[in-house]
Amino acid sequence: MKFYQLSREQRLDALKASGDLDTQSYELMLKNQPIPAEIAANMVENQITQYALPEGVVQDVLINGTCYQIPLVTEEPSVIAAANNSAKLVRQWGGFQVTAKRGGLIGQIVFDHVSDIETKAQLLKTKADEIQAIAASAYPSILKRGGGLRQQKVTIVGQDFLKLELLVDTKAAMGANMVNSICEAVAQAASQWLQQPPLLAILSNHALEDLTTVTLKLPVTALTRGHLSGQTVAQRIVAATEFAQLDINRAVTHNKGIMNGAIGVVQGYGNDTRAISAGIHSYAAQSGQYQPLSQWRLVDTDLIGQLTLPLPIGAVGGSIGIVPLAKANQQLGQATDPLIMQAQIATIGLASNLAALRALVTEGIQKGHMHLQYKALAIQAGATGSEIDWLQNALSQQPIVNLAIARQLLVEKSKTEKSATHDHRN
Structure with missing residues (x-):
């Protein structure tokens, strides 16, 4: 079975068996222990509960010759799948190259x-x-x-x-x-x-002294999608980026796709997502016109992507030392050094951008995105166990999809099963 097909417990078992998690971090993640009540009560005022988001892992991300398992926290279904797909593709062609500085x-x-x-x-x-x-x-x-x-x-x-x-x-x-x-x-x-x-x-959160630059290079043949040649896909990615340089409405959404991955990693490492977001967007606007953060260009038969982000990240201090999962994620990602964190954040940002652009200029953004949204809708409609996958697939066949239709399909399935059971007994 593939990693995404495993249960949560099986995924954690696999990460422990591969040596990416030690026993202490494994047990912490297995129990899904929330922040201890005493700590949570002292972190914020008027603390009444704890708000949880799902955490996944982007596997085997090759950065400067080293493979990392990178934690990513997000509520959006397609982000982790997209980042994994890009990471796998880029790994086959030498991985991501990163330079990071930390000036202050x-x-x-x-x-x-x-x-x-x-x-x-x-x-x-x-x-x-x-x-x-x-x-x-x-x-x-x-x-x-x-x-x-x-x-x-x-x-x-x-x-x-x-x-x-x-x-x-x-x-x-x-x-x-x-x-x-x-x-x-x-x-x-x-x-x-x-x-x-x-x-x-x-x-100031305008952190020009802590810039991190990540680069990837893919042969255009690796980008073939359906009836579109890799050369065509690469040209369309470049054109989409050029348009974002001229149109602020597109530039903002272009950068949102980068932030899907980058901020998810920032959150996984227990850092201040508001500070990082403010610094990144100020960097995008430093010329006086808001610009796309990544650049894509064709050089001979290769597509080259590059992303630079200001990332004043911390590996110690603040809430990092008192939030158990932040420390466990450092161990999972081999990221006790902030320079490694910076490299991982920028890399997942570029991987997410590649996935979004490739989908956008080929079959459209909704095909893969909505298939995963259907699962969330199935759960919202009341599906459990094997019903979730069944309803997810059933929704993908519908011309119109909403919560009412999801519930209707679930009711019809239940009626059909009850009728079949009744006929069998008779």
């Missing part, structure tokens, strides 16, 4: 309505050594790990705003709390130097 997170200290702004900008520049010392004392533990304040930049924004920007190397942490603590400590001192309170002191 930006913090901003801003003063508004600053009088004699040029003089005060120069004053802040003369305070560089003092700012360095304040940053070190505000978060001394990061110095022990080899991180800390790396750069300072003073800028006049408009006519009235004075900005001090700090670049902080957060090491393995995402570093939001760290950067905010450093910014507030420096802002307190700077307010004395400038003789006015700061307008704000906080990190």
Whole structure:
């Protein structure tokens, strides 16, 4: 049986047998243990319950010569299947190539309505050594790990705003709390130097220092779909991307397909999906016009895809260390290093984009997507056990599909079975 045909328990058994899960992580996932009540109660205010989403795995994703089992959390049925299909295809042709850097997170200290702004900008520049010392004392533990304040930049924004920007190397942490603590400590001192309170002191989620780039190369012959040649499919993928560069309505949906995979992995690793999403979309709009995040081009007989994302990911800190499944997923994905997480997130983003574009320019997005949606509709209609697969297939044969029709088919099936049973007894 194929991996997706196994039961949840059998899939976990297979991952344990292959060495991708140790006994502790296996037992945790097998029991599907929620966040312990005491921890959950202290993570958020007014905590009343825990909200669960399904987690699946994208198998054998070949990145820089190493195969990874990558956790992905999502409520959308087709995302994991699509990512697996792309990962399998790309693996046959050398896998994904990734480069990732981790330069640090930006913090901003801003003063508004600053009088004699040029003089005060120069004053802040003369305070560089003092700012360095304040940053070190505000978060001394990061110095022990080899991180800390790396750069300072003073800028006049408009006519009235004075900005001090700090670049902080957060090491393995995402570093939001760290950067905010450093910014507030420096802002307190700077307010004395400038003789006015700061307008704000906080990190920026525009993370241009933490860029990750993933590339894939496929021969066009690998893209053949039905009656369409691989060359035609490749040309259509390139054309669809060119259109997205010109049309914002398409660019947003193009990028949504990337985020289907990328954000699912971010969530699996217990990171801040809102921060990552904001940073990625700001990167897409940095030219002043919102653009598709990936680029696809034909070079001779190869289709080449490339995706760059800003990914200030954390492997430690925040809720990561207290949410059991976040740590178990690190073990499953061999991703205790944030650079590996960055590589995996960007890779699944590009894999999802490939799957979406290939479907979109050939048979259309709904064929595969709706087949999996039918299963969710079958469950919603009340199907259980073997009825789910039966109703899923029955719905795929209907010209119109909705919940009422799903329920009607289920009732008719029940009546037919009861009638057959009655006839047999007679």
